[in-house]
Amino acid sequence: MNRCRTIALEKWPRRAMYEFYRTFVSDAFDVTATVNAEKLYTRAHACGDSFFLLSLYAFLRAMNAFPELRQREVAGEVLEFEKVAVMTPIMTRREMFRQIWCEYEPDFPRFRAAAAPKVAAAREGEPAPMKDHGDDFFCASCAPFLRFDAISPAVYRLDQTIPVLTWGKLENGGIPVGVRFHHRFVDGLHVGRFFDFVEQAFAEPESLYDEVR
Numbered sequence: 001m002n003r004c005r006t007i008a009l010e011k012w013p014r015r016a017m018y019e020f021y022r023t024f025v026s027d028a029f030d031v032t033a034t035v036n037a038e039k040l041y042t043r044a045h046a047c048g049d050s051f052f053l054l055s056l057y058a059f060l061r062a063m064n065a066f067p068e069l070r071q072r073e074v075a076g077e078v079l080e081f082e083k084v085a086v087m088t089p090i091m092t093r094r095e096m097f098r099q100i101w102c103e104y105e106p107d108f109p110r111f112r113a114a115a116a117p118k119v120a121a122a123r124e125g126e127p128a129p130m131k132d133h134g135d136d137f138f139c140a141s142c143a144p145f146l147r148f149d150a151i152s153p154a155v156y157r158l159d160q161t162i163p164v165l166t167w168g169k170l171e172n173g174g175i176p177v178g179v180r181f182h183h184r185f186v187d188g189l190h191v192g193r194f195f196d197f198v199e200q201a202f203a204e205p206e207s208l209y210d211e212v213r
Helices: 015-021 038-047 051-064 108-124 188-203 205-209
Strands: 004-006 028-036 071-074 077-081 085-091 097-102 137-143 164-168 174-182
Touching (some): 028 188, 038 188, 038 205, 051 085, 051 108, 051 137, 051 164, 097 108, 174 188, 188 205
Parallel strands (some): 085 137, 137 164
Antiparallel strands (some): 004 077, 028 174, 085 097
8 A cells, every 4th residue: 555644734845835836727837858768778678678668667766756746636635655656558459548557666677577467468458548546646658659849748637736747759869758747746946856867767777677775
């Protein structure tokens, strides 16, 4: 069971910003950046690993590295989860998608062992969204057929605070990565730290095979 703590607003340094941005019709904002993926692609190919899964794990590790990215508003309360999972769509044989849920693991080998069978089963399964879930996750979609400069995801509901990430086609060594964040919890500083972490992980893919302590 994933643990979380309830943030006491009266003692939270971010309270004023949180209460300001939650009055917006939507406090979501989108950021897209190009990340160099040559080393990660080369490492995945050399190890016989899935470039998709290794990339997905890099994003999952980055999301778990910062408390702001694990914070959610749930039923009027601010919760900070100990860890977050990732929900991702997998293309089926019918060229539609089936969503799967992948828990966070402290290293890529354990993540791969749990996630790879789910990917294989989803590819052979019927297209289906995942409707029953909590808030301790983020969405991540791979669009390897598309090179984009900016992207905005579909919105489930205006008050959702779950980050949504999309990454695209590998071209000239780089992939576009678009993320929707929420200003209730995240500012430009946190976005910069997130992308710094992702860039470092892609530049040193061997670190993803090592356990986080």
